Amino acid sequence: MNRRNFLASAATIATVTALAAGTQRPGTARAETAAPARPAAMPGWRQFEIVTRVSLLDAPGAAQLWLPLAQTAGGYQTVLETRCQGTGQARVVRDAQYGAEVLKMSWDAGSAGPRSAELVQRVATRDRDGHDPAVPVTLAERRFWTRPTESVQTDGIVRDTAERITAGLDEPRARLRAIYDWVVDHTTRDPETPGCGFGDVRGMLESGRLSGKCADINGLMTGLARAAGFPARDVYGVRVAGSRQFRTLGASGDVSRAQHCRSEVFLEDAGWFPLDPADVRKVMLEQRLALDSAGIRALRETLFGSWEMNWVGYNSATDIILPGAMGNQKPNFAFLMYPCAFTANGQPDCLDPVHFRYGIEAREIAV
Incomplete structure (x- = not known):
């Protein structure tokens, strides 16, 4: 190596x-x-x-x-x-x-x-801004990143939810944006969730309890995107520096509890496209900001297509x-x-x- x-x-x-x-x-x-x-x-x-x-x-x-x-x-x-x-x-x-x-x-x-x-x-x-040159995925990669796993199921209620969210939309970015907005609008961050959460996509939808932390909320983003036909994956990592956006989105020094999971979805015109709806919900809770506040509206736009790289990614190995x-x-x-x-x-x-x-x-x- x-x-x-x-x-x-x-x-x-x-x-x-x-x-x-x-x-x-x-x-x-x-x-x-x-x-x-x-x-x-x-x-x-x-x-x-x-x-x-x-x-x-x-x-x-x-x-x-x-x-x-x-x-x-x-x-x-x-x-x-x-x-x-x-x-x-x-x-x-x-x-x-x-x-x-x-x-x-x-x-x-x-x-x-x-x-x-x-x-x-x-x-x-x-920093990622979603404008990197698009590199096609192979057929094998497309199959790999759309397949279900034990935690990320793509049939039943997951598929039905994805189809309902994207109904009437044909353009891929519009379909992805609809899923992203749905996740932001319908989830909540639960500070009592252990660690980063469990990422049980089907369990969340079946229970109707769409709350948790990053592995739950961004895992839901990944699962719905896969169910809609997009190659998608979680990326597991840790925050390593302060944030230019919101204090709560950074960490430095002792980062023993600063783990964070993100999501990325493949778009033909953009390659692997970065997303982080979970951080929208994190800021709402910890900064006590409303969904329609100016700061959250701006952050919502920012996190559809960009990652501030005060964070280091480990892998995308779900299950x-x-x-x-x-x-x-x-x-x-x-x-x-x-x-x-x-x-x-x-x-x-x-x-x-x-x-x-x-x-x-x-x-x-x-x-």
Whole structure:
């Protein structure tokens, strides 16, 4: 993997070069995801350092730690460097469906001493404005990103809702805008929802309770778009800097609880088109603004086609299966946006960084 430089201190990093040279999967990045060779030197690009530190407490016997790795994607984000040190055996793996890169650190049953890891990632980003040159998707990619998954169903009530929203509309962007507006108008943010939510699209529609957080609201956006025939996907990541738009849309320093999921939908004339209806609802709740207020009207327009890149994306692996997971266990949620661990005592709660003992820090690097 020539885009990453892995340095080991107390860990052995086994990079699996066959992964980089292997067959292209529909879910993995193609040529359109290649960022410029020197993004940090070009106008509009920013650099961030993200440091994740994890200690597994009360974890006798065999154990595994899984950490999501930032992706290079879409000409708006590129990974410059990744370093890891820790007390276990570490390697980079990819899940079989999406090709999402994950750092896996393992300890065998006889391992002595502390079980800890530190992951440092340096990433460059630039804002997305929805005007990148459109690169066609292949037929295989179109099928992959319109297919249903366990969490994102596209038949029954999901299909019926999408058809009702887009009835009488033929132009693709108008149909997509109708879905986006429907999601903004009909959902609410629930601050009591655990983490970023669960992203159960069918369950939300069947219950009529269209509330939650970003994985729920943007997951609904993705599911309805797929049901309407658009290739669509969630992108899971973390906020790493303050926002120029609203204070509540930024985070810096300790970002252990700043995970955020976004949505993007493929349009023939625009390529992968960025969306974030969940952040409209987040600002409404936390800034106490009405749906028809000037600030929300403006934000609603902005988030149909742009992402402020004070955020770093990891992957789009909904219903991810971690390769070689102990006991074939799955993460607490249907995505890998938080540190995940499996131990002889079970799976620590990824939403409890105090007792799981992990911290994520982010800072901008002057270039």
